[in-house]
Amino acid sequence: MKTALSKLNFFEWLGWFGNIILSIGVIPQVVQTYKTHDVASFNWPFLLMWAFGVFFTFIYIVNGDLKSNKRQYPLWLNYLVNIFATFYLCYAKLIFS
Template sequence: MDAFEYIGFAAAILTTAAFLPQVFKTWKTKDVSGLSLPMLVMFFVGVALWLVYALFIDSPSMIAANAITLGSAFLLIYFKLSYN
């Protein structure tokens, strides 16, 4: 693993961690009024494509970040459909 991959992991931790409080807050409050379903779906598809790209270029930091973020986005879509 080279130095650039360490930078990638730092970015992955920060960007993924920034998304988790929204998931937790939505789960606790069940308030989805501020979430846009079209935005969540577009975000989910975009992250899925980033994950495919990361797999092709074999980037562990991108794979980890996008896999976790994909799960978080899926949860928000599930919450939006369930709690709405």
């Protein structure tokens, strides 16, 4: 019996791999910010454009997936992690500045 993961083609595996890397990539910054409360190097335009950019892109992806009845879960993972991470960094900038 084949599982859903065994049915993935090369490009789907590539998508999963890339999106997992992108999701993990923001975690060290979040952990460092949480531990040190050092937010001096973050500027508001960057944080807000990143936060709202990933949020709006996630809405776009979900809408497209619902219309096409196909789920791009690697993208969902990446954008959900980045939404939480960037909004935390915005919160940290607000609180620790």
